[in-house]
Amino acid sequence: MRPPRNYFVRAFRRDAGMLSRVADSMYWMSRYLERAEHTARLVDVELQLWLDQSPETGAGRWRFLLEALRTPAGQGPIDPTRLVDSLVFSRKNSSSIVSCIATARENLRHVREQCSSEMWEQLNRLYLEVMDARPEEEWMLKSHGFFRAVQDGAHLFQGITDGTMSHGEGWQHIQLGRYVERTDTLACLMETHFRRTAAPADLAADQIVESAEYLEWVGLLRACVAFEAYCKAHTAAIRPLRVAEFLLLNPEFPHSVRFAVDRVNAALHIIGDLTERKAKTPTRIAGRLRAQLSFSQIEEIVASGAHAYLENVRSECAQIHAAIHQVYFDYAIEENLAS
Amino acid sequence: MWSAHDVARPHYQALQRTLLGLDPEELRKSQQAADLTFLQEGITFTVYGSKEGTERIFPNDLIPRIIPAQEWAQIEKGLTQRLTALNLFLRDIYHEGRILTEGIVPRELIFSCKHFRREMRGLNVPRDTYVSVCGTDLIRLPDGKFAVLEDNLRVPSGVSYMLANRKVLKRVFPSMFQDYGVWPVDHYPQALLATLRSLAPENSPYPQDLTTVLLTPGVSNSAYFEHTFLAQQMGVELVEGRDLLVHDNVVYMRTTAGPRRVDVIYRRVDDDFLDPLCFRRDSILGVPGLFNAYRAGNVALANAIGTGVADDKAVYAYVPEIIRFYLSEEPILQNVETYLMGDVGQRDYVLANLEKMVVKAVGESGGYGMLIGPHSSQQQRNDFRERILAEPRNYIAQPTLALSCAPCLIDGEVESRHIDLRPYILMGEKVTLVPGGLTRVALRRGSLVVNSSQGGGSKDTWVLREGDEHLAKAADAALKGLNGKAGGGSAATSGAGS
Numbered sequence: 001m002r003p004p005r006n007y008f009v010r011a012f013r014r015d016a017g018m019l020s021r022v023a024d025s026m027y028w029m030s031r032y033l034e035r036a037e038h039t040a041r042l043v044d045v046e047l048q049l050w051l052d053q054s055p056e057t058g059a060g061r062w063r064f065l066l067e068a069l070r071t072p073a074g075q076g077p078i079d080p081t082r083l084v085d086s087l088v089f090s091r092k093n094s095s096s097i098v099s100c101i102a103t104a105r106e107n108l109r110h111v112r113e114q115c116s117s118e119m120w121e122q123l124n125r126l127y128l129e130v131m132d133a134r135p136e137e138e139w140m141l142k143s144h145g146f147f148r149a150v151q152d153g154a155h156l157f158q159g160i161t162d163g164t165m166s167h168g169e170g171w172q173h174i175q176l177g178r179y180v181e182r183t184d185t186l187a188c189l190m191e192t193h194f195r196r197t198a199a200p201a202d203l204a205a206d207q208i209v210e211s212a213e214y215l216e217w218v219g220l221l222r223a224c225v226a227f228e229a230y231c232k233a234h235t236a237a238i239r240p241l242r243v244a245e246f247l248l249l250n251p252e253f254p255h256s257v258r259f260a261v262d263r264v265n266a267a268l269h270i271i272g273d274l275t276e277r278k279a280k281t282p283t284r285i286a287g288r289l290r291a292q293l294s295f296s297q298i299e300e301i302v303a304s305g306a307h308a309y310l311e312n313v314r315s316e317c318a319q320i321h322a323a324i325h326q327v328y329f330d331y332a333i334e335e336n337l338a339s
Numbered sequence: 340m341w342s343a344h345d346v347a348r349p350h351y352q353a354l355q356r357t358l359l360g361l362d363p364e365e366l367r368k369s370q371q372a373a374d375l376t377f378l379q380e381g382i383t384f385t386v387y388g389s390k391e392g393t394e395r396i397f398p399n400d401l402i403p404r405i406i407p408a409q410e411w412a413q414i415e416k417g418l419t420q421r422l423t424a425l426n427l428f429l430r431d432i433y434h435e436g437r438i439l440t441e442g443i444v445p446r447e448l449i450f451s452c453k454h455f456r457r458e459m460r461g462l463n464v465p466r467d468t469y470v471s472v473c474g475t476d477l478i479r480l481p482d483g484k485f486a487v488l489e490d491n492l493r494v495p496s497g498v499s500y501m502l503a504n505r506k507v508l509k510r511v512f513p514s515m516f517q518d519y520g521v522w523p524v525d526h527y528p529q530a531l532l533a534t535l536r537s538l539a540p541e542n543s544p545y546p547q548d549l550t551t552v553l554l555t556p557g558v559s560n561s562a563y564f565e566h567t568f569l570a571q572q573m574g575v576e577l578v579e580g581r582d583l584l585v586h587d588n589v590v591y592m593r594t595t596a597g598p599r600r601v602d603v604i605y606r607r608v609d610d611d612f613l614d615p616l617c618f619r620r621d622s623i624l625g626v627p628g629l630f631n632a633y634r635a636g637n638v639a640l641a642n643a644i645g646t647g648v649a650d651d652k653a654v655y656a657y658v659p660e661i662i663r664f665y666l667s668e669e670p671i672l673q674n675v676e677t678y679l680m681g682d683v684g685q686r687d688y689v690l691a692n693l694e695k696m697v698v699k700a701v702g703e704s705g706g707y708g709m710l711i712g713p714h715s716s717q718q719q720r721n722d723f724r725e726r727i728l729a730e731p732r733n734y735i736a737q738p739t740l741a742l743s744c745a746p747c748l749i750d751g752e753v754e755s756r757h758i759d760l761r762p763y764i765l766m767g768e769k770v771t772l773v774p775g776g777l778t779r780v781a782l783r784r785g786s787l788v789v790n791s792s793q794g795g796g797s798k799d800t801w802v803l804r805e806g807d808e809h810l811a812k813a814a815d816a817a818l819k820g821l822n823g824k825a826g827g828g829s830a831a832t833s834g835a836g837s
Binding site: 016017018019020021023109110112113169271274275276277328329331333334336337 | 579593
């Protein structure tokens, strides 16, 4: 997957590097769009599951949904309508779908001339579409179309980006943003889910789950667009241990943690070559995380605690982010001139 | 366009015949096609004081303005002379001040100018070129001569519209270019880059691999489109203040591959905002420490800091004297008669005749802070009278001028509108005048204000390779070829003035 070392360096030596601000904008644009897509899919799945449930069990779910989306829940009872409103439309919540798309667009607007105009048109169209949608009566019951449009819009944008923009350093920063965000959101979602539904002993037992729990696990797979891919690998018999393995360690499925970390790693290597940077912190941390995921077995992970493992993935991911920021976007000038 | 009623000047005759031969419907369609191109390519400007996202296209008029070769030669000579003198003037007032000692220009006029930068005193700029990018506003007087209305020596804008107008016109109306022999303007970005590079500091460690950047205030600036366009066309990096940093009096740009030394900055940020350590402290658009790096001669700025003193509208009145003083030549381009409000006699005359005058604040541009006497109300005149009396140094007055007119396509009809002309002059190793410019049009009927922020538009400007005599012959030849096709349309019947 990785090009031969120094290939890009020789080809592009004179133009090594791009403006840090531009790279930063591309990275964040991509992160925000990935976040919007993830939130849309997760809220959609939750609303579908809600329809299948008795009212009493509903209340607890919302708290988990908020945790899975890294949004701290306030005290007191949660009103589903207001909750969905804050996750989807609220401009006060900087991680709501509308806020994410608006921020992604704002980031792209500042570097418009560095991207293709097709990219700008698509993101602008998506932005106008979600700004137009308003929570009317019964909106929650009819919301599927909206969430679908957000996901489709994000996918279309990715396709347009791949098809119309030079796959140079800027494009690599877009990849980086997407997969760093994906690693973190996936790890967070799985961690919340395991805490809610699976006692460690149940996980290790490798049993097929029964009706009530079945829906939860299918929900998790759906939230990662993984249901069909999982069935192909393991049939529709839902076994929590296999689900965990699939979402965590599968090297081929694009919404698995390992796949995302592989991509982060590849993008960081190419960016490192293109920019000829001596500081290797981001690649080192990403390489370490990648090695862990490549050589781990799910049984071991569960035995020593899936929760702790996922915590560790998230903390490594945060370190990668901080290292990227420090090496490429916001470095101290003295260090770089001295070397 | 007209020499007498209903008689087109020779260089317009071929165009007139082309227009007459066109179906009005066809004209309307071409105009729509042009507007759409501007919109799709995002050739827009932002209007201040309105909500986010108020990007407008700069209205473009399809009918070109034509300048014959010998008129252009005069403009070229005149502007070169004027800019050479102004650069000598700037050097002088920031060094010995000979012109002030000899009393040609009053000392207090210079030192009271708000664009005078005392920080620049004694500082040597590369090639002694203070103004390397200039856009001078010209008007055509009733006697057919061009005169200077305003010098723009700080950060003149609009050149991207000159290039875009030509590109769009060639696309939607290729037939008009036939037989005309129009000078191309497309090499402007290249000439600009060469000019900028010629200013590079001599101590640059990589003279073969200079880094030039265009410094923009950012996305919300009204000319942001132009900044991206020029950066793209020149192949240089478009930077904001936060992309640059200064270390040991050297300017660097922050890239993912580490800091890269910057040699030349084409800055589109005003003096005030350039360096918060030196000028306005609340500026977040600037680069802290930039001025010290500039002073140390490690980076070149185009234009230099403090050039605004020479386009102050009160200093403008002295430009003919300035040309005589430094070059011992007579000015080739005239000034417009200007009354200084600091002079009691001139002020009394202006205040008595306010309804015939155009009053301008000396430090403003873009059509802001102006009174147009004939179009003003009693209330506005009283208002300006008070302002003038409170701060006489701050105002000048000029007689209301009959700007020349050109035919324009307004809602599918050809009507006459007032125009001016802004050619762009580059001064580096040599002086470059791209043959063309931005012809701005006051689109409101009868209006004399051409600024884009005040409802102005623009049209393509053609400078011809040959003189009138040659053209008249070519036009006759073309007429024979047309076989009486002319006379079919109803277009091009109105028009007055020049």
